[in-house]
Amino acid sequence: MVASNGSLIEFSGPLGRAIVARLILAEGRPVQSETLIDELWGERAARNPVNALQVQMTKLRTSFAARGEEGRLEMRSGGYRLVLSEHDRIDIVEFENHIRRGRETLGQGNYAEAEEGLRDALALWRGPALQDMTGFVFDAARTRLEELRLTAHEDAVTAGMKLGKAEDLVAELSHLVAAHPLRERSRGRLMLALYHCGRQTEALDVFRDGRNLLDSELGLTPSPELDALHVAILSHVPALGGPGGLPGDTQQVPRKTQGNLPVPLGSFVGRADMLRSLREEIGRQRLVTTVGPGGVGKTRLTLGALSQLGSDAGVWWIDLVTVGKDGVLSALAAALGLSESSVTADQRPLNPLERIASCLRERKAILAFDNCEHVLDETAFVVKRLLETCPSATVVATSREPLNTAGEVLFPVEPMAPEEENAPRRNDTALSVWFSTGATPCSAPPSNG
Structure with a gap:
């Protein structure tokens, strides 16, 4: 549910509510129109889904305006974004x-x-998330x-x-x-x-x-x-x-050291804001892909962010630069220390992907795939299956092209240059957004504690 100054904003129909929820999950970043259609329309019948999306956006703008929240929806870069400010909760x-x-x-x-x-x-928590x-x-x-x-x-x-x-x-x-x-x-x-x-x-x-x-x-x-x-x-x-x-x-108590993350050589110089942003994205999202042209520093930036995470999850680095066709699973299994000998005679046989998923299913792990553009389709398939079957796993990728996998968050990396300041637009009013339902909203939002 979404409230403005303690008053609920009513959105018409489940599709409108889903669009608002999707834009809020993007935390103020634009979501491409094609992405919204692919993710939210699904099996819904629509002769012209682009037009149907525009109709929904018109209805949503009307709903926001009725609560004095004009300008909350913006069209930018071929997509839509929900404008958030530091006052929103x-x-x-x-x-x-x-x-x-x-x-x-x-x-x-x-x-x-x-x-x-x-x-x-x-x-x-007041009920199931995203009910x-x-x-x-x-x-x-x-x-x-x-x-x-x-x-x-x-x-x-x-x-x-x-x-x-x-x-x-x-x-x-x-x-x-x-x-x-x-x-x-x-x-x-x-x-x-x-x-x-x-x-x-x-x-x-x-x-x-x-x-x-x-x-x-x-x-x-x-x-x-x-x-x-x-x-x-x-x-x-x-x-x-x-x-x-x-x-x-x-x-x-003895513990097995987890992970194989290479130690970055020397201190990380420059791009402090980008490094911090990438580190925060990895902490929030399950699939983050740093994208950019070759030689731009994607690998170095990702290594720097992962080495500063401070997480108790094991971090495994999988370099795909020399991997040939159908070699992604083998490279991942080798990084995790899995081999055919890890399955004993009294265990039922598992294919390589099932073995990897069984190893990771109940363990916190960050898998970092480097140079994915060499085996893009196979990497995307493996990543999709791992995210579906291993709820505690996070995937970080570096690539010249997106994996185009569900839930992927792109982190563009450009050649080092003075970064442009792009201050977020602020509103005089504030939104309170509660994704877990089951309670009646109060006129005053709960304390931050």
């Missing part, structure tokens, strides 16, 4: 800001503030938001554990594991919470149940991280903290 943006601050304070060891901030983020919105672009956004919600929940629990609240968190974690039984991060926290309550046997049972489920559903074994936690609980490793006591530094 979007619940998705607020949700992500709370999460970012919560994770920062968690990393700084300020557990009480981190738990409060992360719980504030979770409290913004009643259909189409692959909304499905992708919904998947990303649900993953953020889950990781925020797990991070809030982590902060609570550090504050000695293990006993209070067992029921909450049990519910999380029941709702997402293949999610190892939640399972590991439940094991640790039970252990700190003096319930070691139950903690080991939780591991055994997860191991059996992974084997029966996917033909896989637990991750090295979960297996290491299992061994630590069996051995009463002091780093876990004793039963009934505060947890110690669980980072001392």
Whole structure:
């Protein structure tokens, strides 16, 4: 729902609401008319979809104008954009800001503030994300938001554990594991919470149940991280903290180093604003492609952004410059350390794409494909399948041409030159946008916390 100064703006029909939602997801960037038609019309019958889009835009302008929001819709560069200002409030943006601050304070060891901030983020949810919105672009956004919600929940629990609240968190974690039984991060926290309550046997049972489920559903074994936690609980490793006591530094539990990101040579010079913008896009989107002519610095810029992310996700770099036809999957499998020997005789055989998807499905990962223009079609196919089957995966690509895959966000890179200032247009009024429904809007928006 969209409100102006506490008053709802009514849009006619589901298509009009979907267009507004799509433009808000673009966060003020233009969305091409062809993209809107492809993403939102779908199976809807329309003799002239371009004309149908124009009709919808006329209706939307009328709806905005009725609430004193003239000029909110702009046509630019062959597409449409929703003009946003610093006064506007979007619940998705607020949700992500709370999460970012919560994770920062968690990393700084300020557990009480981190738990409060992360719980504030979770409290913004008042129903399913993007409810009643259909189409692959909304499905992708919904998947990303649900993953953020889950990781925020797990991070809030982590902060609570550090504050000695293990006993209070067992029921909450049990519910999380029941709702997402293949999610190892939640399972590991439940094991640790039970252990700190003096319930070691139950903690080991939780591991055994997860191991059996992974084997029966996917033909896989637990991750090295979960297996290491299992061994630590069996051995009463002091780093876990004793039963009934505060947890110690669980980072001392052996973990497999994830990722193969090359270390950039020297410091990154210039393009500070572009580097920051790319880093923020990667944190927000599931598929970001830096596009531009050869030699413009796409690879160096992407490496710089990825090296500064500060994410707990593993980052894998896949260079496609020497890859031949049908070689993208092999290059990805090699980067992940997967081979035919990684499938044991007692596991059901999986094709290469299924094996890669099984490896990544429940793990946070950033896959960076470099020089995609050499194998554009195959890369686009692989990326599409991975984003559909691996909700915790993010893909970053460098290419001279777009992948033209659903949900792709293009990040143009041009030769280094003085950047033009393009200040956003500001309105005197402010919009409040709430994508999760289920509550009656208040006359005053909720506090930023």
